[in-house]
Amino acid sequence: MKALNAGESELGIIIRGEASEKIDRWRSVFDPYFNILPPHITLSEIPFLDKKEWSLKKNEIEDVLSGFRTFEVQVSKAGVFTFPEKVLWLKPDDRGEIENIRKALGFVCPGYFKDLSYYIKHITVGFFEEEKRLFRAKNILEKKFERILFSVERISYMVMERENLFSEADYIKL
Numbered sequence: 001m002k003a004l005n006a007g008e009s010e011l012g013i014i015i016r017g018e019a020s021e022k023i024d025r026w027r028s029v030f031d032p033y034f035n036i037l038p039p040h041i042t043l044s045e046i047p048f049l050d051k052k053e054w055s056l057k058k059n060e061i062e063d064v065l066s067g068f069r070t071f072e073v074q075v076s077k078a079g080v081f082t083f084p085e086k087v088l089w090l091k092p093d094d095r096g097e098i099e100n101i102r103k104a105l106g107f108v109c110p111g112y113f114k115d116l117s118y119y120i121k122h123i124t125v126g127f128f129e130e131e132k133r134l135f136r137a138k139n140i141l142e143k144k145f146e147r148i149l150f151s152v153e154r155i156s157y158m159v160m161e162r163e164n165l166f167s168e169a170d171y172i173k174l
Helices: 017-030 051-065 097-108 131-144
Strands: 009-014 040-042 071-081 086-093 123-128 148-152 154-162 165-173
Touching: 017 086, 017 123, 017 131, 017 148, 051 097, 051 154, 051 165, 071 131, 086 131, 123 131
Parallel strands: none
Antiparallel strands: 009 040, 009 154, 071 086, 071 148, 086 123, 154 165
């Protein structure tokens, strides 16, 4: 994971409640950054808007998100990235809402949202030095994983407040 500096931010979906607890059980085993970031789905590029820029853009972002409502996400599959980092992740399945939210946000904050053809929505579960360990962990996760269902009710503006603490600084309700 790229080192984050104090003040850096992102826009994302923080997973809450029982779903968060289930995902954190796996993250506590495989993710050395488990205590730094809550389980989430990243929407924007990092770094995103700083706090001053966020306060200037928030109303525009709220307007663009006003057409979206709470939606359900199901998690039932694992995946891996092998380059540039070796990452174990969970695949969130929705009905296209996440991609549509990213498209809408791209009109308000161009440059912070990758082309959808390159974006793979995911929930990071762990980082690995060796591919062999990555695939072994994926096999373990797939054998023991139980489906997770959660609601997305808001989009979170998260900021690295200080070393080793990345938290929700603000949010926009759907």
